[in-house]
Amino acid sequence: xxxxxxxxRLSGISASRGIGIGTAFVHHLESPPVSMRxxxxxRVEGEVQRYLNAVRAVxxxxxxxxxxxxxxxxxxxAQIFDAQLAMLEDNQVxxxxxxCIRKRHCTAERALTMTMADLKTxxxxxxxxxxxxxVADIMDIExxxxxxxxxxxxxxxxxxxxxxxxxxxxxxxxxxILLGRRFVKGLVTDAGGATTHASIIARSLGLPTVVGxxxxxxxxxxxxxxxxxxxxxxVHVRPKFETLRHYRVEVRRHLRRERDLLSRADLPAVxxxxxxxxxxxxxxxxxxxxxxxxxxxxxxxxxRTEFLFLGYDLPGEEQQLASYRRIVQEMAPGxxxxxxxxxxxxxxxxxxxxxxxxxxxxxxxxxxxxxxxxDIFKTQLRAILRAATGGDVQILLPMVSDIDQxxxxxxxxxxxxxxxxxxxxxxxADCKLGIMIEVPAAAIMADHFAPxxxxxxxxxNDLVQYTLAVDRGTAKVxxxxxxxxxxxxxxxxxxxxxxxxxxIPVSICGEMAGDPIATPLLLxxxxxxxxxxxxxxxxxxxxxRSVDMGAAQQLARxxxxxxxxxxxxxxxxxxxxxRQRAKIT
Amino acid sequence: MSALAAEKLAVVKNRLGxxxxxxxxxxxxxxxxxxxxxxxxxxxxxxxxxxxxxVMMLAAEHGSxxxxxxxxxxxxxxxxxxxxxxxxxxxxxSG
Numbered sequence: 001x002x003x004x005x006x007x008x009r010l011s012g013i014s015a016s017r018g019i020g021i022g023t024a025f026v027h028h029l030e031s032p033p034v035s036m037r038x039x040x041x042x043r044v045e046g047e048v049q050r051y052l053n054a055v056r057a058v059x060x061x062x063x064x065x066x067x068x069x070x071x072x073x074x075x076x077x078a079q080i081f082d083a084q085l086a087m088l089e090d091n092q093v094x095x096x097x098x099x100c101i102r103k104r105h106c107t108a109e110r111a112l113t114m115t116m117a118d119l120k121t122x123x124x125x126x127x128x129x130x131x132x133x134x135v136a137d138i139m140d141i142e143x144x145x146x147x148x149x150x151x152x153x154x155x156x157x158x159x160x161x162x163x164x165x166x167x168x169x170x171x172x173x174x175x176x177i178l179l180g181r182r183f184v185k186g187l188v189t190d191a192g193g194a195t196t197h198a199s200i201i202a203r204s205l206g207l208p209t210v211v212g213x214x215x216x217x218x219x220x221x222x223x224x225x226x227x228x229x230x231x232x233x234x235v236h237v238r239p240k241f242e243t244l245r246h247y248r249v250e251v252r253r254h255l256r257r258e259r260d261l262l263s264r265a266d267l268p269a270v271x272x273x274x275x276x277x278x279x280x281x282x283x284x285x286x287x288x289x290x291x292x293x294x295x296x297x298x299x300x301x302x303x304r305t306e307f308l309f310l311g312y313d314l315p316g317e318e319q320q321l322a323s324y325r326r327i328v329q330e331m332a333p334g335x336x337x338x339x340x341x342x343x344x345x346x347x348x349x350x351x352x353x354x355x356x357x358x359x360x361x362x363x364x365x366x367x368x369x370x371x372x373x374x375d376i377f378k379t380q381l382r383a384i385l386r387a388a389t390g391g392d393v394q395i396l397l398p399m400v401s402d403i404d405q406x407x408x409x410x411x412x413x414x415x416x417x418x419x420x421x422x423x424x425x426x427x428x429a430d431c432k433l434g435i436m437i438e439v440p441a442a443a444i445m446a447d448h449f450a451p452x453x454x455x456x457x458x459x460x461n462d463l464v465q466y467t468l469a470v471d472r473g474t475a476k477v478x479x480x481x482x483x484x485x486x487x488x489x490x491x492x493x494x495x496x497x498x499x500x501x502x503x504i505p506v507s508i509c510g511e512m513a514g515d516p517i518a519t520p521l522l523l524x525x526x527x528x529x530x531x532x533x534x535x536x537x538x539x540x541x542x543x544x545r546s547v548d549m550g551a552a553q554q555l556a557r558x559x560x561x562x563x564x565x566x567x568x569x570x571x572x573x574x575x576x577x578x579r580q581r582a583k584i585t
Numbered sequence: 586m587s588a589l590a591a592e593k594l595a596v597v598k599n600r601l602g603x604x605x606x607x608x609x610x611x612x613x614x615x616x617x618x619x620x621x622x623x624x625x626x627x628x629x630x631x632x633x634x635x636x637x638x639x640v641m642m643l644a645a646e647h648g649s650x651x652x653x654x655x656x657x658x659x660x661x662x663x664x665x666x667x668x669x670x671x672x673x674x675x676x677x678x679s680g
Contacts, residue, residue: 092633
């Protein structure tokens with residue numbers, strides 16, 4: 001507290017773009033201390049009542065959250081709260097806690113922790129790995145009741161009335177939902193990862209978010225002024241006056257520009273010389289379709305289905321169908337590309353037996369996991385094929401590195417189609433099948449893959465990291481991660497050329513697709529389908545409308561001949577300045 | 586009416602066993618009956634069929650046999666209903 005006046009700069013990973021300025025609300029996951037004192041006999045029944053009231057209040061809170069989640073995200077996600085409610089209100093738990101208070105004259109907090117400790121021990125002995133992992137739920141419930149007994153600060157977020165930045169070690173799904181509140185302007189977490197519930201929800205809300213700061217919740221005190229720079233992945237705590245002024249100007253500029261761009265969202269994405277470009281959206285949740293359409297998206301270029309799989313249980317066919325169908329119907333007649341499950345086994349620990357890997361990015365994930373667990377994969381394919389009766393749906397496979405993987409998927413698809421047919425289930429018979437090009441092997445072998453698939457989609461985030469052997473989550477090497485590295489550009493060119501030679505479309509869905517400085521280069525390399533975050537569409541479209549295709553091709557040729565990412569960046573910056581000058585004169 | 590007792594053996598059909606969601610459905614079904622309901626697997630201790638913690642601790646995996654016992658006015662219906670939940674696959678019609 002003594003040095004609380006000093007400004008500080010924390011760096012992390014950008015999970016959702018934009019800039020947020022506000023007062024810190026530090027959310028502590030740690031439970032309050034549990035009092036070991038004995039209570040007097042006359043206070044026993046009061047203590048029992050205090051415990052039961054806390055359970056009821058937490059139950060009401062979970063039900064409210066459940067209703068909110070159901071309205072916003074559909075019944076599948078809401079279902080995860082049912083198990084939590086059942087555990088919270090379990091008669092056995094309530095019974096033994098109450099009798100503990102009565103027999104031992106201990107506080108409600110102490111009685112609850114004793115009951116839960118017994119449960120945790122019992123669960124730790126269960127052989128089934130999935131059930132054993134439910135210890136986390138027991139701890140979550142215990143924590144919520146303890147917080148409520150302490151009239152905890154967990155609920156303070158509901159009452160904030162001015163611009164607030166939420167700071168947390170990590171957020172539980174039930175808490176992440178609170179981020180949708182009006183005055184919340186940003187999120188900072190210690191834990192990392194762009195595929196956590198919190199990151200995905202923050203992105204869908206357009207909430208500037210930096211994750212993986214490691215020390216954020218300790219370095220920041222409630223009430224501190226905080227700037228979240230979701231574009232740079234940086235957090236400024238108690239910023240200097242100049243920093244703050246700079247960001248205030250930025251926020252205003254952002255807002256003005258956003259309004260201005262949105263007003264032109266309906267203009268076509270065509271270059272000065274009349275070449276048409278398809279701008280489509282990357283989404284995580286059905287609720288994002290509305291924003292995508294408002295920003296002028298013509299379809300969904302990549303629907304990441306991971307969110308469905310982050311809950312307590314594997315999503316069933318009907319659950320998945322409901323989400324897919326909603327997206328397909330709301331986007332019709334636009335095309336919807338559904339990417340099949342792209343998670344590592346570590347994220348599915350509750351449903352899949354996994355062994356820890358020393359290098360998960362090179363491990364059992366994406367299509368590798370799906371082919372190893374055909375039950376999970378087939379359920380998803382069935383749901384996709386059924387949803388596809390409602391519009392134009394295409395299937396996209398992640399992490400493909402070997403041609404046999406495509407053959408195997410084709411066979412599974414054929415089996416699934418036949419099964420649906422036998423069951424008399426209406427389903428699409430011929431969804432187009434494409435692969436992500438994100439492993440360098442697939443890019444180099446593009447000509448071999450092309451005859452086997454209907455389209456390519458360049459996943460540049462992973463392609464960059466695999467090509468350059470850089471994990472950008474590792475701070476010491478993060479500056480070696482460069483999407484403009486000429487090696488990456490050559491791979492993109494190989495894939496784009498292969499697509500046009502073989503007559504199949506090639507799209508790009510990595511972050512590069514949403515980076516306005518990269519737009520002319522991508523067009524010049526031959527990519528005319530860009531899939532990006534909905535909020536970035538207007539700005540990229542603005543660039544497209546100011547570019548001449550001939551000039552873009554020349555720029556691409558120039559960049560391919562350069563020696564480093566820095567040189568490419570400089571050339572792109574120069575080209576942008578030229579276009580701006582041309583616009584003014 | 587006098588109290589009745591009933592029992593029935595059910596085989597778990599769900600591929601992933603009785604994990605959190607099936608356990609929730611099972612407990613919700615049990616709550617509809619006034620009868621006391623108990624579940625046991627092999628020679629394990631009987632657990633309260635109305636407690637989700639108990640049901641999860643049963644750790645009933647795919648293919649395991651679970652004995653459902655009930656005591657009370659609606660014991661017969663309770664046993665039938667819970668056995669049906671145990672034997673359902675939980676995959677279809679959930680959305």
